[in-house]
Amino acid sequence: MLAQDIALELKSVTKIYKGSVTVGPIDLAVRQGEFFSLLGPSGCGKSTTLRCIAGFETPTSGSILLGGERLDAKPAHRRDLGLVFQNHALFPHLTVAGNVGFGLALRKVGAGEITRRVARTLELVGLAGCGARMPSQLSGGQQQRVALARSLILEPPLLLLDEPLSSLDLKLRQQMRDELRGLQRTLGQTTVFVTHDQTEALAMSDRIAVLSNGRIEQVGTPREIYGAPATRFVANFIGESNTLAATVEGIRDEVATLRLPAGQLLRARLPAGTTRRVGEAVWAIVRPENLTIQPAENSQDDPTRLAGTLDTVSYLGEDIHVRLRVPGLDPLLASMKATRRAEVALAVPKIEIGIDACAVVVLAR
Amino acid sequence: MYGRHPVLRLLIVCVLAFLLAPILVVIGVSFNPTSAFRIPIGAVSMRWYARFFATPTFRDALFLVSLPVALAASALATVIGSLAAIGLVRARIAARGAFESVFMLPLLIPSILLGAAMYLVSVSLGFRTNFLTLVLGHMLLGIPYVIRVVGSALVAIDPRLEEAARSLGCTPVQAFLRVVVPNLRSSILSGATFAFIVSFSDINLALFVAGPETTTLPIQIYSQIFWEGDPTIAAASTVQIIIVGTLILLMQKIFKIRVGL
Structure with a gap:
């Protein structure tokens, strides 16, 4: 300036x-x-x-x-x-x-x-x-x-x-x-x-x-x-967010792999210039709109997808807000546009949650 | 809604009747053609009003004593009371509560005692009770009313008005004079009206601090009740009621214009 x-x-x-x-x-x-x-x-x-x-x-x-x-x-x-x-x-x-x-x-x-x-x-x-x-x-x-x-x-x-x-x-x-x-x-x-x-x-x-x-x-x-x-x-304070306690498991090509308390993995892209150590305790912060929900497919075995169940689903007209239960975590909040596809995904009780690595913010704990 | 209930309606009527009946009786008696104390049936007469204005003691009590005293006392009470209210509300003073109590004392002490005390003080200081002691005494009675009315209005004025004025370039004093005082105007007038009425209708204090040449109208009425007791005193009371009533109506009219309702 x-x-x-x-x-x-x-x-x-x-x-x-x-x-x-x-x-x-x-x-x-x-x-x-x-x-x-x-x-x-x-x-x-x-x-x-x-x-x-x-x-x-x-x-x-x-x-x-x-x-x-x-x-x-x-x-x-x-x-x-x-x-x-x-x-x-x-x-x-x-x-x-x-x-x-x-x-x-x-x-x-x-x-x-x-x-x-x-x-x-x-x-x-x-x-x-x-x-x-x-x-x-x-x-x-x-x-x-x-x-x-x-x-x-x-x-x-x-x-x-x-x-x-x-x-x-x-x-x-x-x-x-x-x-x-x-x-x-x-x-x-x-x-x-x-x-x-x-x-x-x-x-x-x-x-x-x-x-x-x-x-x-x-x-x-x-x-x-x-x-x-x-x-x-x-x-x-600004908007809704999911805050997850995690530990840095490994870092490769500016993508950190985080381990959640119940053993699940989460990938997070670190902004250029950030330094995280392996083994460091961190907060992983994800906005509700960055969670994607799919019906659980048993054949798939991606360790970065979180298996969970639907808790509550609130239709707000334009948007749908969902509360999810994932073993070992506090309830997660997800939000999505109320499209036909979203409704199909929400029709089954067992779901998988995907989180885009670019949308995860990592802060020191 | 509450007023629709028949029992409450009856209660309201009773209260109003209780408040208004004595006044109506006095006004009625003043138009009585005979010298009996009763409400006239049929013929009415203005003779007691004629008598009132023809009798120098009554006329002087109204025009030379009561009205000028009430005007002077209420003017003084308004100036002092308004300034005191500003001080009590705004100034950073330690013993605010104590100051306020002192100013409110005339409301708490029976005014007949206050009158007696003022008389004793005047005598021991070698003053003769006269027009001035009467004005000062009535001023004292009026001050608490002015403080109450102006003070509560001042508290209700949003401090942000002054901050807005200051952000526009007013010094703190300018902000007070240009923004606060204009918004206190109707409260100051209403305090002045109260002070005027208190002085104009006081008898307890006047009994002591009025001198022989300064008989107020209420004292004149009071002494006439013992001496003659003809309906002139009813006419005198009615004149007093008309003056106070007109004043209140006038003020309400002005306030309505000011408040913009």
């Missing part, structure tokens, strides 16, 4: 509260124009990190830079950042136009100019002509757009979004997700987005930082985070 590409940088930021809650050290670099998500369960430190950037919390140590300049020395009102909250936080005593023009009025911009820019920004968020209404007369989605417009009108170098979609219902949330992402791309708006919703983070982000217990577990693109989780936490 080139230095001039970096918009926001957090260097060893920590926040220590009286008591046991501690965040950091957090190191992050957000690129110019990037949509960057902080993802984690509640209490992981994502909101604290955002509040440190916004200036509502003072980091105990570390520094925050925006465009190469120290941000953490400035009070919140001189950071010129855009901020949108989950509950919108619109000013209830002002009209929509009053809310959107608030920042400009504060900066003593002329009335004519304010009117023009408010109209333009409302149009941008799809609320043209709504300026005279009061916030209480708007729907949740519209209020969210006003909150967005109120921040965007000041053309902030950085937009902070604190779970902005969580208060909306599912349909609207999906729609707003696309709209917000579209708007962010059009404007090239550098954005830090805080969420606990992994689907949201995967769908919207250029890159994601996954946080747990005040620390960053992994930073990467949605594809990297999902396909190559760096830790067990990431594997389990």
